[in-house]
Amino acid sequence: MPRAKRWLIFIAIPGILIMLALGAWQVQRLMWKNETNAFRQARAQSEAIALPASVEDIPAMLFRPVWLEGRFQHDKEMFLAARSYRSNPGYHVITPFERSDGSVLLVNRGWIPVAKKDPATRTEGQIEGVVRIEGLLNSSVEPGWMTPENLPQEKFWYWLDMPSLSAEAGIEPRDYLIDAGPAANPGGFPIGGQTKTELRNSHVQYVVTWFALAATLGVITFLMFRGARRRAAQPTEQPNGQPNGEAKP
Template sequence: MTKGTTRRFQPTFWPTVFSIPVFLVALGLGTWQLQRMEWKKEQIALRQERSGAEAVSFDELYAGNSGVPAEEEFRHVWIEGEFLHDEELILGARSLDRRLGVQIVTPFALRDGREILVNRGFAPSELKESAARPEGQVKGTVRIEGLLRVPGWKGYEMVKPANDPIKNFWFYVDIPEMARHTGLSNPVQDIYLDAGPAANPGGYPLGGQTRIELVNNHLEYVITWYAMALILAVIYFVFHYRPVEKLEDET
């Protein structure tokens, strides 16, 4: 009898205890990113479809309704009525082409007596006060087009800043609080309007600031996490595919 060597897959305890959870986590994160990628594609397609459609009358769609379903976000509508310029609200932390500024949110009185908040768009910091842009304070009955938006903070909750109604400085749209601050009597709840790109007298506010296209880099993360799972599996297999001795008959 002589001794020879061969290779067999022989798992060991601690490398297995470490590798299996890491492998499952990497696989799970890759799958989650894949789902996020598909969701993002659907969102982009929805935004493009709704924002690119012909504007419809807000009054006809939501006549008599104080609330508008959140599912209607990015619907292209037109409204008719008057701006309540004396009740302007300043939405902070905005920039355009690397120029710091704010966005101007103005209550708008619809013909049926309801009021809806309208984000009229960007104004540079030096023009945030209404007195600095008198041409843009259009008077009388006007018709404007825009996209319906859902209020609330759009970022991570852990870094959510606090609105400051006393200073009239807002980081996100909070319709009930803004309605109280401006004294609106019959505000449309759950939805507001991002004004479209139609030019305002004097140039500001500059409308058409709604983000339709979203960054969709989830494929990179899908590849990264799945690759990590695959690499770990290969390393685990190679590490445990060990040579072992075997006895061979001599002839």
């Protein structure tokens, strides 16, 4: 076998093993994501409980349905930008909510279209007085590397930065907020029930990709090895046209 092809085979074998290992790792990630999403969906569909005065163990309460009573502070509402609903662009409305004990926390009331950003265009939805709301407990998220910077001075946020949102609202910082449930608001806006409980799960594609690459490289390596073996087994001809190992007549 030529030395160059021998080196290609020696390089290909570790490559195949690495691809198989990556494929196996993606299978584990896929199983974890499926289990996590199933758990979150089950929790989100459980019976609502009264929101405690203080939530210490946020992971234990994450996406848990809760209810609470109080008043909205509509004059302090803020916006999560770049949010869509059925492919329509818009915002999520974040509003401070004062509970009966005087504590204040943030509520994501839901989605509004761009044309409804001005509260004057949705006065019916600016509910006054004491109300009871139900929703899911949610928490801060880490921004992606392409996520724009938040603009607190314009009351615009691109990602949930709870300390910054709390500071702008002038309330005690909390690491969580309430995503309002799907119950309809007067006038139709905001549209609640916007919580995304499922983690993005693309691991099936990664599993197929890594195993397919490993199989392809394995087949190519096998064909190269078999071809080299066959050529090595064939007799070579002498300059006089006689194969090696045959005597001249």
